[in-house]
Amino acid sequence: MRIDETLLNEAKAYAARNGRSLNSVMEDALRQLLHRSTEVAERPRVELVTTDTRLKPGIELTPEFIYSLFEHDEIETSLQVRADAAQ
Numbered sequence: 693m694r695i696d697e698t699l700l701n702e703a704k705a706y707a708a709r710n711g712r713s714l715n716s717v718m719e720d721a722l723r724q725l726l727h728r729s730t731e732v733a734e735r736p737r738v739e740l741v742t743t744d745t746r747l748k749p750g751i752e753l754t755p756e757f758i759y760s761l762f763e764h765d766e767i768e769t770s771l772q773v774r775a776d777a778a779q
Contacts, residue, residue, distance in 0.1 A: 695703075707717045751757070 703717055703721075704714055706712075707714045710717075
């Protein structure tokens with residue numbers, strides 16, 4: 693097995709800082725990599741649903757449009773906080 697010298701030196705330094713052997717660091721890294729790829733393969737697909745009526749098909753999500761959405765939400769939140777405080 694060949695490992696990039698810079699990566700190997702980083703792994704050796706990590707092992708030394710943590711009082712571990714290089715072998716145990718490499719085994720743990722490989723285990724994590726293999727476990728993560730298995731998790732991703734088993735993870736169910738998630739469908740994101742939006743309920744915001746301002747987002748219609750064909751609307752281009754430009755930075756300006758997204759900013760205006762945030763700004764609108766901040767105004768609504770501010771007005772609600774004021775209304776709650778007045779009660």
